[in-house]
Amino acid sequence: MSADHTPVLAGDDIVAGYLPGVDVLRGCSVRVGPGELVGVIGPNGAGKSTLIKAVFGLLRVRGGTVRLLGEDVTGRPAHEQVRRGVGYVPQLQNVFPTLTVEENLRMGIYLRPKEYARRSAAMAELFPVLATRRKQKAGAMSGGERQMLAMARALMTEPRLLLLDEPSAGLSPVHQDHVFDRVKEINGAGVAVLMVEQNARRCLQICDRGYVLDQGRNAYTGTGERLLHDEKVIELYLGTLARVR
Amino acid sequence: MRCPRVLLPVLALTLVLVAAPPAQGQGEVSRGRGFGARLLQSLVDGVQFGVIIAVTAVGLSLLFGTIHLINFAHGEFVTIGAAFAFFLNVSAAGPGWHLIPAAAAAVVFGALLGAAVDRGLWRPLRARGTGLINLFIVTIGLSLLLRHVVLVLFGARPASFAQYDIQNAIRLGAIGITPRDLTVTLLSVAVLVGVAVLLQRTRTGTAVRAVSVNRDLAEASGIDVQRVVLVVWILSGALAALGGVFYGLVEIITWDMGFKLLLLMFAGIILGGLGSAYGAMVGSLVIGIVAQVSTLWFPVDLQYAWALLVLIVILLVRPEGILGRPERTG
Numbered sequence: 001m002s003a004d005h006t007p008v009l010a011g012d013d014i015v016a017g018y019l020p021g022v023d024v025l026r027g028c029s030v031r032v033g034p035g036e037l038v039g040v041i042g043p044n045g046a047g048k049s050t051l052i053k054a055v056f057g058l059l060r061v062r063g064g065t066v067r068l069l070g071e072d073v074t075g076r077p078a079h080e081q082v083r084r085g086v087g088y089v090p091q092l093q094n095v096f097p098t099l100t101v102e103e104n105l106r107m108g109i110y111l112r113p114k115e116y117a118r119r120s121a122a123m124a125e126l127f128p129v130l131a132t133r134r135k136q137k138a139g140a141m142s143g144g145e146r147q148m149l150a151m152a153r154a155l156m157t158e159p160r161l162l163l164l165d166e167p168s169a170g171l172s173p174v175h176q177d178h179v180f181d182r183v184k185e186i187n188g189a190g191v192a193v194l195m196v197e198q199n200a201r202r203c204l205q206i207c208d209r210g211y212v213l214d215q216g217r218n219a220y221t222g223t224g225e226r227l228l229h230d231e232k233v234i235e236l237y238l239g240t241l242a243r244v245r
Numbered sequence: 246m247r248c249p250r251v252l253l254p255v256l257a258l259t260l261v262l263v264a265a266p267p268a269q270g271q272g273e274v275s276r277g278r279g280f281g282a283r284l285l286q287s288l289v290d291g292v293q294f295g296v297i298i299a300v301t302a303v304g305l306s307l308l309f310g311t312i313h314l315i316n317f318a319h320g321e322f323v324t325i326g327a328a329f330a331f332f333l334n335v336s337a338a339g340p341g342w343h344l345i346p347a348a349a350a351a352v353v354f355g356a357l358l359g360a361a362v363d364r365g366l367w368r369p370l371r372a373r374g375t376g377l378i379n380l381f382i383v384t385i386g387l388s389l390l391l392r393h394v395v396l397v398l399f400g401a402r403p404a405s406f407a408q409y410d411i412q413n414a415i416r417l418g419a420i421g422i423t424p425r426d427l428t429v430t431l432l433s434v435a436v437l438v439g440v441a442v443l444l445q446r447t448r449t450g451t452a453v454r455a456v457s458v459n460r461d462l463a464e465a466s467g468i469d470v471q472r473v474v475l476v477v478w479i480l481s482g483a484l485a486a487l488g489g490v491f492y493g494l495v496e497i498i499t500w501d502m503g504f505k506l507l508l509l510m511f512a513g514i515i516l517g518g519l520g521s522a523y524g525a526m527v528g529s530l531v532i533g534i535v536a537q538v539s540t541l542w543f544p545v546d547l548q549y550a551w552a553l554l555v556l557i558v559i560l561l562v563r564p565e566g567i568l569g570r571p572e573r574t575g
Contacts, residue, residue, distance in 0.1 A: 056465070058461055058464065058465065077464065077469075078461075078464040078465050079464050079465075079466075079467050079468055079469045079470070082465065082466065082467035083467060088465040090461065090462060090465065093459050093462065094462065095462075096454075096455050096458045096459060096462065096463075097458065098454065098458050099451070099454060099455065099458065103451055103455075106448075106451060107451065107452070107455050107463070107466045107468070108466055110448070110452065110466050110467045110468050111467040113448060153466065154465075157467065
């Protein structure tokens with residue numbers, strides 16, 4: 001395999017969990033190619049968020065391997081993954097509420113503070129609302145604005161891979177559209193994206209490929225389009241209403 | 246609006262105290278001076294006491310904010326700072342340095358001690374996923390151990406530093422203050438301002454605040470959280486040692502001075518808002534002032550009790566503390 005086709009992220013047979021002796025992920029695998037937008041869907045408790053935390057290093061991996069651009073990073077802490085070009089936006093508590101918008105962005109580029117001006121200008125273009133709120137405390141922003149700030153913080157380092165944990169959770173349909181549009185835009189700029197989503201239909205609509213997780217294992221894998229029309233996936237995970245949409 | 250809410254309990258308490266008649270037969274110092282002058286003097290003494298508590302309490306608060314550790318051994322860091330400076334300054338076995346370099350060396354020693362206990366004890370315990378209650382029990386054990394090591398090395402007899410021991414007070418109108426106490430107060434205020442600038446204006450300080458707010462998100466931003474925690478331990482150890490020197494200078498050095506101060510430190514940080522460095526400063530100041538002003542009416546032996554009573558009253562009105570943020574529970 002040439003270097004160009006080395007997956008940005010390759011997680012194989014990952015076993016991980018929160019409580020001792022209780023595995024949430026039980027041999028789960030995931031692969032994200034350069035510039036790909038990959039979605040992970042599944043029912044509650046399937047291990048979607050756990051997968052993203054395990055590959056990022058926020059959760060200790062008990063088995064399996066995680067490779068970033070071919071380098072084995074299994075068990076490495078999250079701040080090292082950021083150094084290697086990974087950005088992460090958690091589902092909840094994804095901004096520092098007591099810090100201003102500017103301070104949040106500065107935290108995003110903590111490793112390369114000299115690049116703050118250039119990167120914050122780029123983020124202001126991508127998320128214009130942030131430019132007008134620089135001195136505002138992040139905790140005072142609406143859910144949609146926080147999500148924008150959270151993505152901007154994660155993009156400050158110009159990551160090669162962006163991990164998104166349910167970016168549309170808790171947002172109104174209008175704000176959800178906004179978030180998905182931004183995700184497409186970010187991916188269009190060449191950033192590989194691994195996105196966990198509860199809004200499975202919307203997720204598969206914009207993804208190149210998708211994984212369906214169930215009980216900590218890969219249940220189905222395929223292109224977003226194929227999974228969207230797969231009878232079993234519709235039956236079990238998307239709901240029968242998906243057929244008529 | 247935050248400011249009036251903060252001031253309200255303090256103003257109410259001040260009004261109650263001013264309105265009440267002073268107790269008869271208080272100490273000799275208070276005799277022969279007007280009530281206003283004695284109140285002013287108590288306020289000055291209270292501010293001095295409060296800023297010293299604040300210097301020691303800020304580190305305790307930062308530790309709680311970043312790793313949620315209730316460090317019961319923090320008082321011993323205070324004692325060790327004073328005892329180490331005493332060793333360098335006064336002890337026959339020591340080099341007999343002047344207090345100023347001895348104090349500077351004690352601060353460095355406190356910082357190194359903070360780093361050592363993080364690297365040698367707390368980090369391995371955190372890595373093993375030890376629960377917060379267990380960690381709290383370990384701090385109690387460490388407190389007992391360190392306190393008795395100090396008792397063995399320092400002895401049970403109270404002692405003073407070689408310099409700045411006895412001074413005449415400078416009269417500033419109704420207020421009398423020794424140059425030593427004035428210097429300690431001003432230095433304490435300068436240190437607290439320095440800590441605030443560090444937290445607010447520097448990259449490391451912002452990282453400390455970020456870790457306090459959300460540890461995982463800080464890690465996800467590329468911040469080496471373990472390194473930030475080490476910085477907090479170093480800062481905490483250094484400030485505790487400095488506070489110990491200050492407290493030993495204006496009062497007296499004893500083997501359990503830090504332990505006795507610990508309750509007031511906890512009161513200060515709880516009153517100000519757990520985990521907030523600025524809250525610890527404000528809370529400690531209130532505790533110090535209440536403790537001193539209470540002696541206008543009540544016996545000195547009860548001054549800490551009044552400070553703790555105020556803690557209870559304010560928490561009944563504002564459970565999150567003066568500068569704390571309400572926690573969302575649902």
